[in-house]
Amino acid sequence: MSALASVATDDHARLRLWLRLLRTTRAIERQLRERLADAFDTTLPRFDVMAALDRAPEGMMMGELSRFLLVSNGNVTGIVERLVSDGLIARGHRDGDRRAAIVRLTPAGRTQFATMAAAHARWIDELLAPIDPATAQDITATLTAFRSQWEKEA
Numbered sequence: 001m002s003a004l005a006s007v008a009t010d011d012h013a014r015l016r017l018w019l020r021l022l023r024t025t026r027a028i029e030r031q032l033r034e035r036l037a038d039a040f041d042t043t044l045p046r047f048d049v050m051a052a053l054d055r056a057p058e059g060m061m062m063g064e065l066s067r068f069l070l071v072s073n074g075n076v077t078g079i080v081e082r083l084v085s086d087g088l089i090a091r092g093h094r095d096g097d098r099r100a101a102i103v104r105l106t107p108a109g110r111t112q113f114a115t116m117a118a119a120h121a122r123w124i125d126e127l128l129a130p131i132d133p134a135t136a137q138d139i140t141a142t143l144t145a146f147r148s149q150w151e152k153e154a
Contacts, residue, residue, distance in 0.1 A: 028124075028127055028128075029044065031123070032047075032120065032123060032124075039119055040112075040116055045071075047120065049065065049079050049080065050083070050088065050089075050105060050109060052065055053065070053089065053103065053104055054113050054117070056104070057104070059092070059094075061094065061100060061101065061102055062080070062101055062103065065080075065103065088106055088108060088112060088113075089104065089109055090105075
């Protein structure tokens, strides 16, 4: 008997749930990547960095940004460098401390992000249209209630 065959039926339900969540997330992410590239000539990581900074108008330290996005500092640095060179993000220093680099959206970055965010919201609504709002709220509540020791509030 295989290890998988010996797993209890309830565990199969959880395994199927995990696989369905993963497959659904990947399918939606693939659509978003394609649509961001086609409509805005940008990438999902660039969108994510801009979204994080939009939520923090006062700006974020690079370390805060990478922790918020759950990626390495190296991943964020390259994206931030390109956004700075495109004039969408400005780099500065917190309280005059040259060691404490902070990044924030520029006015042009805010304008561009607002346009992208509106399209992103429409796309998500379109992609999840088969799920009625009440069911979406129930699923959200269930997933919000699920917490584990390794999961942090985002």
